[in-house]
Amino acid sequence: MTTRSLGVVLNGVTGRMGYRQHLVRSILAINEEGGVALSDGGRILLEPVLVGRSESKLRDICERHNLKHWTTDLAGALSDSGNQIYFDAQVTPARVKAITQAIEAGKHVYTEKPTAETLEEAVQLARLAAQAGVRNGVVQDKLFLPGLLKLRRLVEGGFFGRILSIRGEFGYWVFEGDWQPAQRPSWNYRTEDGGGIALDMFCHWSYVLENLFGRVEAVTARVVTHIPERVDEDGGTYEATADDAAYGIFELSGGAVAQINSSWCVRVNRDELVEFQVDGTHGSAVAGLRGCRIQHRATTPKPVWNPDLPVTHSFRDDWQEVPDNEEFDNGFKVQWEMFVRAVVEDTSFPYDFLAGARGVQLAESGLRSSAEGRRVELPELGL
Structure with missing residues (x-):
């Protein structure tokens, strides 16, 4: 069966949670195991593109884990057609603007919670994602x-x-x-x-x-x-x-x-x-x-x-x-695998932006x- 790569833009992995749980224990761990297993027997390897404000922090993480791609230009990362998923682990006040930008670029979006600071913004994100027809999901690790x-x-x-x-x-x-x-x-x-x-x-x-x-x-x-x-x-x-x-x-x-x-x-x-x-x-x-x-x-x-x-x-x-x-596998990793399968196989993902809005x-x-x-x-x- 075939193995192919999928570009994932990761915004905010210089923070503790984004780095430990999402990059190291999810993305890199999935790749070490040969990728996300699909229903047809194929595999999806994840190609991380790290985005953030600090060049030195991004470069250090890439050197530490032998990663190739990092940038401080979110728009540039979103313009690459090979990057199909956008993930957000930034501080909450920065989240709505970046996710909106990713949705407008046609990316499937997976994000830490809360999705927004206000219910109005959270519902608007869910509405935008639904109108754009992109897969959307919120981390519900517990x-x-x-x-x-x-x-x-x-x-x-x-x-x-x-x-x-x-x-x-x-x-x-x-x-x-x-x-x-x-x-x-x-x-x-x-x-x-x-x-x-x-x-x-x-x-x-x-x-x-x-x-x-x-x-x-x-x-x-x-x-x-x-x-x-x-x-x-x-x-x-x-x-x-x-x-x-x-x-x-x-x-x-x-x-x-x-x-x-x-x-x-x-x-x-x-x-x-x-x-x-x-x-x-x-x-x-x-x-x-x-x-x-x-x-x-x-x-x-x-x-x-x-x-x-x-x-x-x-x-x-x-x-x-x-x-x-x-x-029992790492909960963050399990949900990442679920979201990737939902994107690649065009299936539903239960923990969507509307579920995230209920949390807000x-x-x-x-x-x-x-x-x-x-x-x-x-x-x-x-x-």
């Missing part, structure tokens, strides 16, 4: 985490019975940057640069909840800035204008209620940096990045509340680990809920 794949298996197998509620805890302590360097870039904490944990994480929770349990129909949220002052990469003190914690209640189609806390100001006292507990009439599960534990109703203990006596029972020992039953809608609605102190309903989106 759906491919081993823990959530196991959770999906449980849902599809009817383990839970009727799902009642979902409780999520995400986050860790991000150092302020003074006595220890911060492990996240400073723009995350400036609203004017597209920062804020609600805009970041509510887009994730939108697709996680929708794909596993039901579409979010209403949200009640409280977003706050717990740490008002931080220190940037150059040692300068700056005002943290963006929210660093968001506490949300999400009402789902079908009647389940999800409560998810997202915080960069919390110290971890759980097995993983993110955990979801799902409770149903027939059983419960706790899923993290990789692991998933379950407790069926037939094996549920019968606790009795008595604060006058010490607790001697180990409740964690009553839970059973869900087996892997399969090998949830973030925007959560911020409005917090600002106005009320529950906000989310109407269904269309083009």
Whole structure:
């Protein structure tokens, strides 16, 4: 069977996420395995063209990985007919203009989320892509985490019975940057640069909840800035204008209620940096990045509340680990392969710009809920 190449313009891979997850662990890893496997047995090798503002950073990455193509001229890269896919991992404020430019050049577009800073812009991107007839997709990596794949298996197998509620805890302590360097870039904490944990994480929770349990129909949220002052990469003190914690209640189609806390100001006292507990009439599960534990109703203990006596029972020992039953690949890489196949074989891609717009809608609605102190309903989106 034939093996051919496909040019991919990668904008923003000098950043941590774009470099590690998308270039190294996805694009280069796919090529090392012989390319994306197609349904006819053929293979697609990806020819990356790195785009960014810093010549030195782009040149360094290319030399490090023996890559040939880099440029600071996005328009020039988009004008090359051999480059059929445009990928965006820039900061959010720069995304709409670049994606619009790629769509107008007739490129298929795959992008990190959020797709835009506002719902209006996100829907407009979805509309433009649909009118241009180009494949469009948004990274929804958490759906491919081993823990959530196991959770999906449980849902599809009817383990839970009727799902009642979902409780999520995400986050860790991000150092302020003074006595220890911060492990996240400073723009995350400036609203004017597209920062804020609600805009970041509510887009994730939108697709996680929708794909596993039901579409979010209403949200009640409280977003706050717990740490008002931080220190940037150059040692300068700056005002943290963006929210660093968001506490949300999400009402789902079908009647389940999800409560998810997202915080960069919390110290971890759980097995993983993110955990979801799902409770149903027939059983419960706790899923993290990789692991998933379950407790069926037939094996549920019968606790009795008595604060006058010490607790001697180990409740964690009553839970059973869900087996892997399969090998789990890198989630970013798996979704890249899906998108490339959708482009080459002209098939549908489920995680499109409209799905991305629903994520922006949830973030925007959560911020409005917090600002106005009320529950906000989310109407269904269309083009």
